[in-house]
Amino acid sequence: MSSFLSLRDVWVEYGDKIVLERVNLEIDEGAFVSIIGPSGAGKSSLLRVVLGQDAPSRGRIELDGMPLEPQCDSNRGVVFQRYSVFPHMTVLENTLFGLECAQAPFTARLFGAARRAAVAEAKDMLHAVGLGDNGSLYPAQMSGGMQQRLALAQALVKRPRILLLDEPFGALDPGIRSDMHRLITDLWNAYSLTVIMVTHDIGEAFSLGNRVLTLDKLRHDPHAPNRYGASVVYDLPLTRKDPPRGPAELPAARSTRERKNNSITIDKIDNT
Numbered sequence: 001m002s003s004f005l006s007l008r009d010v011w012v013e014y015g016d017k018i019v020l021e022r023v024n025l026e027i028d029e030g031a032f033v034s035i036i037g038p039s040g041a042g043k044s045s046l047l048r049v050v051l052g053q054d055a056p057s058r059g060r061i062e063l064d065g066m067p068l069e070p071q072c073d074s075n076r077g078v079v080f081q082r083y084s085v086f087p088h089m090t091v092l093e094n095t096l097f098g099l100e101c102a103q104a105p106f107t108a109r110l111f112g113a114a115r116r117a118a119v120a121e122a123k124d125m126l127h128a129v130g131l132g133d134n135g136s137l138y139p140a141q142m143s144g145g146m147q148q149r150l151a152l153a154q155a156l157v158k159r160p161r162i163l164l165l166d167e168p169f170g171a172l173d174p175g176i177r178s179d180m181h182r183l184i185t186d187l188w189n190a191y192s193l194t195v196i197m198v199t200h201d202i203g204e205a206f207s208l209g210n211r212v213l214t215l216d217k218l219r220h221d222p223h224a225p226n227r228y229g230a231s232v233v234y235d236l237p238l239t240r241k242d243p244p245r246g247p248a249e250l251p252a253a254r255s256t257r258e259r260k261n262n263s264i265t266i267d268k269i270d271n272t
Protein backbone atom coordinates (compact mmCIF):
# COMPACT_ATOMS: atom_id res chain seq x y z
CA MET A 1 0.00 0.00 0.00
CA SER A 2 1.36 3.43 -0.88
CA SER A 3 1.89 6.18 1.70
CA PHE A 4 0.06 9.46 1.77
CA LEU A 5 3.01 11.30 0.22
CA SER A 6 5.84 9.48 -1.54
CA LEU A 7 9.02 10.83 -3.05
CA ARG A 8 10.65 8.24 -5.24
CA ASP A 9 14.21 8.74 -6.38
CA VAL A 10 13.77 12.51 -6.55
CA TRP A 11 16.62 14.61 -7.92
CA VAL A 12 16.85 18.39 -8.16
CA GLU A 13 19.45 19.81 -10.51
CA TYR A 14 20.07 23.39 -11.61
CA GLY A 15 22.17 23.26 -14.76
CA ASP A 16 25.16 21.07 -13.93
CA LYS A 17 24.68 21.58 -10.20
CA ILE A 18 23.17 18.61 -8.40
CA VAL A 19 21.33 19.90 -5.32
CA LEU A 20 19.36 16.81 -4.27
CA GLU A 21 19.96 13.24 -5.32
CA ARG A 22 18.09 9.99 -4.74
CA VAL A 23 15.62 11.34 -2.22
CA ASN A 24 13.25 8.56 -1.23
CA LEU A 25 10.65 9.38 1.38
CA GLU A 26 7.35 8.00 2.58
CA ILE A 27 5.34 10.45 4.64
CA ASP A 28 2.22 9.39 6.53
CA GLU A 29 -0.91 11.48 6.60
CA GLY A 30 -0.94 13.61 9.74
CA ALA A 31 2.84 13.64 10.18
CA PHE A 32 4.70 16.76 11.29
CA VAL A 33 8.02 16.47 9.51
CA SER A 34 10.82 18.91 10.36
CA ILE A 35 13.67 19.25 7.86
CA ILE A 36 17.06 20.46 9.01
CA GLY A 37 20.50 20.54 7.41
CA PRO A 38 23.36 22.87 6.56
CA SER A 39 22.80 26.00 4.54
CA GLY A 40 22.57 25.19 0.83
CA ALA A 41 21.73 21.52 1.43
CA GLY A 42 18.57 21.87 -0.62
CA LYS A 43 15.88 22.10 2.09
CA SER A 44 13.91 24.83 0.34
CA SER A 45 14.43 23.11 -3.00
CA LEU A 46 12.82 19.98 -1.55
CA LEU A 47 9.90 22.02 -0.26
CA ARG A 48 9.49 23.68 -3.68
CA VAL A 49 9.18 20.37 -5.52
CA VAL A 50 6.62 19.11 -3.00
CA LEU A 51 4.74 22.41 -3.37
CA GLY A 52 4.81 22.01 -7.15
CA GLN A 53 6.58 25.32 -7.69
CA ASP A 54 9.47 23.42 -9.33
CA ALA A 55 9.47 20.03 -11.02
CA PRO A 56 12.03 17.46 -9.91
CA SER A 57 14.63 16.89 -12.61
CA ARG A 58 14.27 13.14 -12.06
CA GLY A 59 12.03 10.91 -10.02
CA ARG A 60 8.41 11.28 -9.04
CA ILE A 61 6.20 12.50 -6.25
CA GLU A 62 2.88 10.85 -5.46
CA LEU A 63 -0.02 11.86 -3.27
CA ASP A 64 -2.33 8.97 -2.32
CA GLY A 65 -0.60 6.85 -4.95
CA MET A 66 -1.33 9.34 -7.76
CA PRO A 67 1.38 11.47 -9.41
CA LEU A 68 1.49 14.94 -7.89
CA GLU A 69 1.51 17.46 -10.72
CA PRO A 70 4.28 20.08 -10.66
CA GLN A 71 1.84 22.94 -10.10
CA CYS A 72 0.49 24.57 -6.96
CA ASP A 73 -3.01 23.34 -6.09
CA SER A 74 -5.42 23.35 -3.18
CA ASN A 75 -3.87 20.19 -1.70
CA ARG A 76 -0.87 22.23 -0.68
CA GLY A 77 -0.59 25.47 1.29
CA VAL A 78 2.65 27.27 2.04
CA VAL A 79 4.01 29.84 4.48
CA PHE A 80 7.42 31.42 3.96
CA GLN A 81 9.70 33.27 6.38
CA ARG A 82 9.09 36.57 4.56
CA TYR A 83 5.50 37.61 5.00
CA SER A 84 3.58 36.82 1.85
CA VAL A 85 0.52 38.92 2.61
CA PHE A 86 -0.83 41.61 0.25
CA PRO A 87 -0.13 45.06 1.73
CA HIS A 88 -3.07 46.81 0.02
CA MET A 89 -5.68 44.40 1.40
CA THR A 90 -7.12 44.22 4.89
CA VAL A 91 -6.65 41.10 7.01
CA LEU A 92 -10.12 39.86 6.04
CA GLU A 93 -9.60 40.64 2.34
CA ASN A 94 -6.22 38.88 2.38
CA THR A 95 -7.83 35.76 3.84
CA LEU A 96 -10.86 35.92 1.56
CA PHE A 97 -8.70 36.35 -1.53
CA GLY A 98 -7.55 32.73 -1.59
CA LEU A 99 -11.12 31.47 -1.46
CA GLU A 100 -12.25 33.92 -4.13
CA CYS A 101 -9.40 32.88 -6.44
CA ALA A 102 -10.22 29.20 -5.91
CA GLN A 103 -13.97 29.60 -6.43
CA ALA A 104 -13.95 32.34 -9.11
CA PRO A 105 -10.60 31.90 -10.88
CA PHE A 106 -11.31 34.47 -13.63
CA THR A 107 -12.66 37.36 -11.60
CA ALA A 108 -11.40 36.57 -8.06
CA ARG A 109 -14.74 38.00 -6.83
CA LEU A 110 -17.64 36.21 -5.21
CA PHE A 111 -21.14 37.61 -4.85
CA GLY A 112 -24.30 36.98 -2.83
CA ALA A 113 -24.58 33.79 -0.81
CA ALA A 114 -21.23 32.45 -2.06
CA ARG A 115 -19.48 35.59 -0.80
CA ARG A 116 -21.28 35.49 2.54
CA ALA A 117 -20.22 31.85 3.02
CA ALA A 118 -16.63 32.69 2.07
CA VAL A 119 -16.57 35.66 4.48
CA ALA A 120 -17.84 33.40 7.27
CA GLU A 121 -15.12 30.84 6.49
CA ALA A 122 -12.43 33.52 6.38
CA LYS A 123 -13.62 34.94 9.73
CA ASP A 124 -13.57 31.46 11.29
CA MET A 125 -10.02 30.98 10.10
CA LEU A 126 -8.95 34.39 11.41
CA HIS A 127 -10.45 33.44 14.76
CA ALA A 128 -8.50 30.16 14.66
CA VAL A 129 -5.19 31.96 14.20
CA GLY A 130 -5.98 34.57 16.87
CA LEU A 131 -6.83 37.46 14.53
CA GLY A 132 -10.58 37.36 15.03
CA ASP A 133 -10.72 41.03 16.07
CA ASN A 134 -8.28 42.32 13.46
CA GLY A 135 -10.13 41.80 10.18
CA SER A 136 -10.14 45.47 9.22
CA LEU A 137 -6.42 46.11 9.80
CA TYR A 138 -3.87 46.40 6.99
CA PRO A 139 -0.64 44.35 7.23
CA ALA A 140 1.44 47.50 7.82
CA GLN A 141 -0.57 48.07 11.01
CA MET A 142 0.39 44.65 12.40
CA SER A 143 3.45 43.11 14.08
CA GLY A 144 5.56 40.42 12.40
CA GLY A 145 3.88 37.72 14.48
CA MET A 146 0.42 38.94 13.48
CA GLN A 147 1.45 39.00 9.81
CA GLN A 148 2.65 35.43 10.10
CA ARG A 149 -0.66 34.44 11.71
CA LEU A 150 -2.34 36.03 8.69
CA ALA A 151 -0.06 34.09 6.32
CA LEU A 152 -1.15 30.90 8.13
CA ALA A 153 -4.82 31.88 7.78
CA GLN A 154 -4.32 32.55 4.06
CA ALA A 155 -2.70 29.15 3.59
CA LEU A 156 -5.23 27.23 5.70
CA VAL A 157 -8.48 28.83 4.57
CA LYS A 158 -8.37 26.71 1.42
CA ARG A 159 -8.13 23.62 3.64
CA PRO A 160 -4.95 22.13 2.17
CA ARG A 161 -4.04 18.58 3.10
CA ILE A 162 -0.34 19.44 3.27
CA LEU A 163 1.02 22.58 4.90
CA LEU A 164 4.55 23.51 3.84
CA LEU A 165 6.45 25.86 6.12
CA ASP A 166 9.77 27.37 5.04
CA GLU A 167 11.38 28.82 8.17
CA PRO A 168 8.04 30.35 9.08
CA PHE A 169 9.14 31.67 12.46
CA GLY A 170 12.74 32.60 11.59
CA ALA A 171 12.10 36.35 11.60
CA LEU A 172 10.17 36.45 14.88
CA ASP A 173 11.30 37.35 18.40
CA PRO A 174 11.68 34.40 20.82
CA GLY A 175 8.50 35.16 22.82
CA ILE A 176 6.40 35.47 19.69
CA ARG A 177 8.00 32.31 18.31
CA SER A 178 6.84 30.27 21.26
CA ASP A 179 3.28 31.62 20.82
CA MET A 180 3.50 30.61 17.17
CA HIS A 181 4.80 27.15 18.12
CA ARG A 182 1.74 26.62 20.25
CA LEU A 183 -0.51 27.93 17.49
CA ILE A 184 0.94 25.71 14.77
CA THR A 185 0.66 22.68 17.06
CA ASP A 186 -2.99 23.52 17.73
CA LEU A 187 -3.70 24.02 14.03
CA TRP A 188 -1.94 20.78 13.13
CA ASN A 189 -4.13 18.93 15.60
CA ALA A 190 -7.36 20.76 14.86
CA TYR A 191 -7.20 20.48 11.08
CA SER A 192 -5.50 17.05 10.85
CA LEU A 193 -2.78 18.54 8.70
CA THR A 194 0.30 16.92 7.31
CA VAL A 195 3.04 19.49 7.95
CA ILE A 196 6.48 19.69 6.37
CA MET A 197 8.61 22.42 7.96
CA VAL A 198 12.10 23.59 7.06
CA THR A 199 13.92 25.21 9.95
CA HIS A 200 17.42 26.17 11.06
CA ASP A 201 16.36 25.93 14.68
CA ILE A 202 17.13 22.42 15.94
CA GLY A 203 15.08 22.94 19.12
CA GLU A 204 12.09 23.98 17.04
CA ALA A 205 12.57 20.98 14.73
CA PHE A 206 12.50 18.54 17.64
CA SER A 207 9.84 20.22 19.73
CA LEU A 208 7.32 20.60 16.90
CA GLY A 209 7.99 17.65 14.62
CA ASN A 210 7.09 14.03 15.16
CA ARG A 211 9.73 13.17 12.59
CA VAL A 212 12.99 15.00 11.90
CA LEU A 213 14.88 14.62 8.63
CA THR A 214 18.43 15.81 8.07
CA LEU A 215 19.52 16.66 4.53
CA ASP A 216 23.22 16.60 3.74
CA LYS A 217 25.68 15.38 1.17
CA LEU A 218 26.80 11.80 1.58
CA ARG A 219 29.64 12.31 -0.88
CA HIS A 220 31.72 15.37 -1.56
CA ASP A 221 34.27 15.99 -4.28
CA PRO A 222 36.37 19.05 -3.34
CA HIS A 223 37.38 19.46 -7.00
CA ALA A 224 33.79 19.35 -8.26
CA PRO A 225 31.52 20.68 -5.50
CA ASN A 226 28.42 20.52 -7.73
CA ARG A 227 28.89 16.89 -8.60
CA TYR A 228 27.00 15.37 -5.70
CA GLY A 229 23.74 16.44 -4.17
CA ALA A 230 22.29 16.09 -0.71
CA SER A 231 19.98 13.33 0.39
CA VAL A 232 18.26 12.31 3.60
CA VAL A 233 21.08 11.26 5.92
CA TYR A 234 19.10 10.95 9.16
CA ASP A 235 15.44 10.13 9.61
CA LEU A 236 14.38 10.37 13.24
CA PRO A 237 10.86 9.30 14.16
CA LEU A 238 9.80 10.92 17.43
CA THR A 239 6.98 10.31 19.78
CA ARG A 240 6.65 13.00 22.30
CA LYS A 241 4.67 14.44 25.12
CA ASP A 242 1.44 16.20 24.32
CA PRO A 243 2.27 19.90 24.18
CA PRO A 244 0.49 22.42 26.39
CA ARG A 245 -2.81 23.38 24.78
CA GLY A 246 -3.31 27.02 23.87
CA PRO A 247 -6.18 29.00 25.33
CA ALA A 248 -7.77 29.51 21.90
CA GLU A 249 -10.71 27.32 21.00
CA LEU A 250 -10.38 26.48 17.36
CA PRO A 251 -13.49 26.37 15.20
CA ALA A 252 -14.21 23.49 12.86
CA ALA A 253 -11.83 21.19 14.70
CA ARG A 254 -11.91 17.85 12.95
CA SER A 255 -9.84 15.58 15.14
CA THR A 256 -7.09 15.47 17.69
CA ARG A 257 -4.10 13.24 17.52
CA GLU A 258 -2.56 11.29 20.34
CA ARG A 259 1.07 12.02 21.04
CA LYS A 260 3.01 10.03 23.57
CA ASN A 261 6.09 10.49 25.69
CA ASN A 262 9.63 11.24 24.48
CA SER A 263 11.48 8.51 22.69
CA ILE A 264 13.82 8.84 19.77
CA THR A 265 15.11 6.21 17.38
CA ILE A 266 17.99 7.22 15.16
CA ASP A 267 18.42 5.52 11.82
CA LYS A 268 21.23 6.65 9.60
CA ILE A 269 20.15 6.34 5.99
CA ASP A 270 22.62 4.53 3.84
CA ASN A 271 22.11 5.67 0.26
CA THR A 272 25.50 4.65 -1.00
Ligand SMILES: Nc1ncnc2c1ncn2[C@@H]1O[C@H](COP(=O)(O)OP(=O)(O)OP(=O)(O)O)[C@@H](O)[C@H]1O
Pocket residue numbers: 014019037038039040041042043044045046
Ligand atom coordinates in the same frame (compact mmCIF):
# COMPACT_ATOMS: atom_id res chain seq x y z
N1 LIG B 1 16.55 28.51 -9.04
C1 LIG B 1 17.82 28.16 -8.77
N2 LIG B 1 18.77 28.19 -9.72
C2 LIG B 1 20.04 27.81 -9.47
N3 LIG B 1 20.47 27.37 -8.25
C3 LIG B 1 19.56 27.33 -7.28
C4 LIG B 1 18.20 27.71 -7.47
N4 LIG B 1 17.53 27.54 -6.30
C5 LIG B 1 18.46 27.08 -5.42
N5 LIG B 1 19.66 26.97 -6.00
C6 LIG B 1 20.88 26.47 -5.36
O1 LIG B 1 20.56 25.22 -4.79
C7 LIG B 1 21.26 25.07 -3.56
C8 LIG B 1 20.27 24.71 -2.48
O2 LIG B 1 19.43 25.83 -2.21
P1 LIG B 1 18.27 25.77 -1.13
O3 LIG B 1 17.74 27.16 -0.99
O4 LIG B 1 17.32 24.71 -1.49
O5 LIG B 1 19.09 25.32 0.16
P2 LIG B 1 18.67 25.43 1.69
O6 LIG B 1 19.15 24.18 2.34
O7 LIG B 1 17.24 25.76 1.81
O8 LIG B 1 19.58 26.66 2.12
P3 LIG B 1 19.37 27.69 3.36
O9 LIG B 1 19.38 26.86 4.60
O10 LIG B 1 20.58 28.57 3.26
O11 LIG B 1 18.08 28.41 3.11
C9 LIG B 1 22.00 26.38 -3.30
O12 LIG B 1 23.33 26.20 -3.69
C10 LIG B 1 21.31 27.36 -4.21
O13 LIG B 1 22.22 28.32 -4.67
